[in-house]
Amino acid sequence: MTEKTVLNATHRALGARMVxxxxxxxxxxxxxxxxxxxxxxxxxxxxxxxxxxxxxxHGPRTREFLxxxxxxxxxxxxxxxxALYSCMLNEQGGVIDDLIVYFFDxxxxxLVVNASTRVKDLAWIEQxxxxxxxxxxxxxxxxxxxxQGPGARAKVLGLLHEVDRARIEKLGKFAAAAxxxxxxxxxxxxxxxxxxxxxxxxxVPDEHAVALWEALAASGVAPAGLGARDTLRLEAGMNLYGxxxxxxxxxxxxxxxxxxxxxxxxxxxxxxxxxxxxAAGVPRVMVGLVLDDKGVLRHxxxxxxxxxxxxxxxxxxxxxxxxxxxxxxIPAGTAGDVRVDIRGREVPVRLVKxxxxxxxxxxxxx
Amino acid sequence: MSEIPGDLKxxxxxxxxxxEDDGLVRVGISDHAQGQLGDLVYVELxxxxxxxxxxxxxxxxxxxxxxxxxxxxxxxxVVEVNELLNDKPxxxxxxxxxxGWIFLVRPSDRAELDELLDANEYEELVENDDH
Numbered sequence: 193m194t195e196k197t198v199l200n201a202t203h204r205a206l207g208a209r210m211v212x213x214x215x216x217x218x219x220x221x222x223x224x225x226x227x228x229x230x231x232x233x234x235x236x237x238x239x240x241x242x243x244x245x246x247x248x249x250h251g252p253r254t255r256e257f258l259x260x261x262x263x264x265x266x267x268x269x270x271x272x273x274x275a276l277y278s279c280m281l282n283e284q285g286g287v288i289d290d291l292i293v294y295f296f297d298x299x300x301x302x303l304v305v306n307a308s309t310r311v312k313d314l315a316w317i318e319q320x321x322x323x324x325x326x327x328x329x330x331x332x333x334x335x336x337x338x339x340q341g342p343g344a345r346a347k348v349l350g351l352l353h354e355v356d357r358a359r360i361e362k363l364g365k366f367a368a369a370a371x372x373x374x375x376x377x378x379x380x381x382x383x384x385x386x387x388x389x390x391x392x393x394x395x396v397p398d399e400h401a402v403a404l405w406e407a408l409a410a411s412g413v414a415p416a417g418l419g420a421r422d423t424l425r426l427e428a429g430m431n432l433y434g435x436x437x438x439x440x441x442x443x444x445x446x447x448x449x450x451x452x453x454x455x456x457x458x459x460x461x462x463x464x465x466x467x468x469x470x471a472a473g474v475p476r477v478m479v480g481l482v483l484d485d486k487g488v489l490r491h492x493x494x495x496x497x498x499x500x501x502x503x504x505x506x507x508x509x510x511x512x513x514x515x516x517x518x519x520x521x522i523p524a525g526t527a528g529d530v531r532v533d534i535r536g537r538e539v540p541v542r543l544v545k546x547x548x549x550x551x552x553x554x555x556x557x558x
Numbered sequence: 559m560s561e562i563p564g565d566l567k568x569x570x571x572x573x574x575x576x577x578e579d580d581g582l583v584r585v586g587i588s589d590h591a592q593g594q595l596g597d598l599v600y601v602e603l604x605x606x607x608x609x610x611x612x613x614x615x616x617x618x619x620x621x622x623x624x625x626x627x628x629x630x631x632x633x634x635x636v637v638e639v640n641e642l643l644n645d646k647p648x649x650x651x652x653x654x655x656x657x658g659w660i661f662l663v664r665p666s667d668r669a670e671l672d673e674l675l676d677a678n679e680y681e682e683l684v685e686n687d688d689h
Contacts, residue, residue, distance in 0.1 A: 209596075224651075225622055226597040419596065419622060486600055486644075488620045509599040509622050535618070535625075 197242035198335050198398045202405055206415055214308030216243040218418050225419035229511040232387055232424055233552045236341035237416035238408050243307035246331040246395060247317065254301050257324035258293060260460055261317065263443060265453035269295035275366045275384055279443050279451055280305075280316070281462030285469060286439035287446065289313050290431065292384060294368055304336075306433050320461070335401035339413055340391035340424070342552060347411045348381070348392050351404075365390075373400070374407045386421065388428025388550050426517065427510050429480070429547030435491060436478070436505040436519055442469055445521060447478040474524060478505070480546035481518045482558060487534050489518035489541070494533040497526040504532065512549045513558060519546075562588070562681055563655050567631065567674035569613070570683060574655065575631035577671060583632050583663045587619065589654040590684045595621040598647040603639040604661055610636060612670050617660055619650065628660060632670045638662040 194217045203210065208219035219240065221228060231237045249257070258266040264278035274295050280288045289309045294302040305313045318328045339348050349357050353372035360371050360381055368382035377400035385391045396404050409415065422432070431437055437446035444452075444466065452466060481504070483489050489507035502522030510517045518541075522530070531538040548558045566574040572591035576584045592598065602618040610616040610630035617628040639661045642649055650658035665671075675683065 209593075220623075221596060224597055226599075423622060487602075488600055488625065490625065509620070511622070 195243070197240055198401045199240045199242060199405055202402055203240065203415075208415075208417060211418070213243065213418055214306075216307055218243060219415075220419045221417040222415050225417060225423070226511045228414060228416035228420035229423050231414035232341045232389060232416055232420065233512055233549075234341070236339060236343040236347050236391070236413045237420065238405070238413045239338040239340070239416050239418070239421050240335075240405070241338050241393070242335035242401065244336055245305045245307060245310045245313065246334050246336070247303040247305065247314070248329045248331055249301045249303065249321070249326050250299060250329065251324065251326040252299050253324040254326050255298055257321055257326045258301060259458055260324070261320055262293065263453070263460055263462060263466070264451045265455050265458065266293060266295070266301070267455070268453070269293070271367075272296060273363075273368045275368055275382060277366075277451060279448055280313070281443070281460070281466070282439055283462060283465065284439075285442040285462040285465030287433070287437045287441060287443060287448075288316055288439060290433055290437075290448075292382075294382070308434055333398055334395050335398050336393060336395050337401065337404060337408070338385060338387075338391065338393045338421075339408060340385045340387040340389045342389060344389065344391035344413070345383075347408065347413050348394070350411055351407050352379075352381075373404055375400075375403065377404065379404075386428075386430055387424035388430070388547060389424075389552065422506075423508050423511055426506050426508055426519070427512055427547070427549035431519070432506055441521075442466060442474070444469055444474040445476045445478060447519075476502070476521050477524045477526075478519055478521050479526075480544045480548065481507075481520050481530065481532070481541045482513075482544050482548070483516040483518075483532070483539065483541050485539060487516060487539055489516040489532060489534075495520045495522055495541075496531045496533065496538060497522055498528050499523040499526045502526075510548060512552075513554055517546075517548050517558075562677045564677045566655065566677055566680075567671055568677070568680035568683075569629055569631045569674060571629050573629055573631050575671060575674060577668070578662075581664070581668070582637060583634070583665050583668075583671070584659050585616075585628075585631060585661050585663060586659040587628060587650065587654060588680070588684070590687070592651050592654045592658070595619065595626060596623050597621055598650050601643040601647045601650070601660065603641075603643065604636045606636055606639060608636050610634060610661075610663060619647070619660075630663065631674055632663055632665045633667060634663040634665040636661050637664050
């Protein structure tokens with residue numbers, strides 16, 4: 193049974209090409225995925241991300257619960273509305289999912305987790321929450337629209353009630369606040385994203401989502417599909433769960449070491465395994481690859497190095513760079529020549545530090 | 559979707575073939591196929607002088623989404639390729655039945671053309687595809 197977001201009919205009316213994405217009927221593009229990509233890099237685009245799962249956590253011991261559940265430290269969240277990116281690990285240190293956690297007050301936090309992992313995430317979180325008496329409440333009554341690009345914030349601000357504008361304009365990166373949208377609709381506006389551009393991700397009650405989408409379109413925000421979302425996040429160096437990491441991969445091997453907080457005395461799930469791996473040395477690393485020649489790097493292609501084989505995780509043509517880039521997992525300590533097997537042809541690629549693109553421009557060395 | 563030109567013959571795998579006045583056969587992919595693939599970013603053309611065999615891979619087109627083999631609708635020798643596609647693969651998206659042709663074949667057996675679908679049969683196939 194395919195699920196539909198509340199914007200499904202809107203996408204179809206716009207002539208979107210729809211695909212199945214983790215059990216959801218979602219727009220991959222509305223014509224040209226490359227033009228949608230450029231619209232986000234150059235001005236503003238919007239994505240329906242209502243398929244993502246919003247979970248509210250309630251109870252006096254919620255912070256204590258999240259200290260146990262997440263590999264990043266929720267103690268970094270001190271101010272209402274502040275957000276944090278974290279992995280949720282199993283006992284072996286493998287990644288169950290990556291997510292964003294928002295802090296409202298000590299008795300209320302919000303998680304936004306992936307769509308494709310919804311069922312297992314909810315089961316895991318509910319199981320872990322019991323010992324802390326935390327109530328786990330999914331919020332299927334919300335839609336979510338990501339508005340991204342250098343012009344995105346100004347276009348959203350223009351739609352807010354004037355009493356809210358200055359406050360939302362001052363919102364720092366990775367912070368969120370409530371505001372009133374068109375016709376007074378209640379919005380939860382977060383300065384987060386998955387494109388490497390500035391912008392907002394807006395959580396809106398289902399019944400107002402179509403009106404918000406239409407108001408954004410009227411303000412010049414271009415609809416963009418999951419195809420553009422994928423090339424934008426790849427250029428921006430952001431992992432996709434299921435492709436770049438899963439339960440068999442630790443954050444060390446997924447270039448997510450920066451999200452692990454080994455703060456003193458905090459016993460989070462997976463910590464012993466992570467510490468063991470770190471002490472023993474991590475066997476595989478995740479790197480960036482650039483193909484200067486013609487061709488496209490794709491998921492599953494074999495990577496050949498002097499220290500052994502690896503594989504391409506996320507790979508695609510990168511519209512901002514007009515060439516192919518990829519993430520790959522290869523043996524640690526690899527240097528020198530790296531080649532990729534593209535349909536039996538061994539093609540030389542460059543090993544680079546990523547992100548590949550930030551704020552609309554290629555990064556140095558790409 | 560643009561009208562399917564009546565002089566084209568098709569493989570079920572969405573390649574078209576056009577018999578030219580000089581006896582050569584021009585090959586491309588259908589407008590339906592380019593729409594399914596999305597924005598094309600790379601075309602691997604066959605080599606001029608190489609032999610192609612009907613129903614087997616002769617070229618590769620890559621969109622942002624995926625790589626797809628292009629099958630030769632007819633056997634023969636490749637006598638010309640569309641070099642324009644090296645710089646502008648999106649020409650196929652813009653004009654699949656015209657400027658977006660891929661290669662030109664000197665057929666070894668023109669009778670193979672009779673085994674292909676005609677425009678009406680192909681249109682029917684595509685319509686069923688869409689439901």
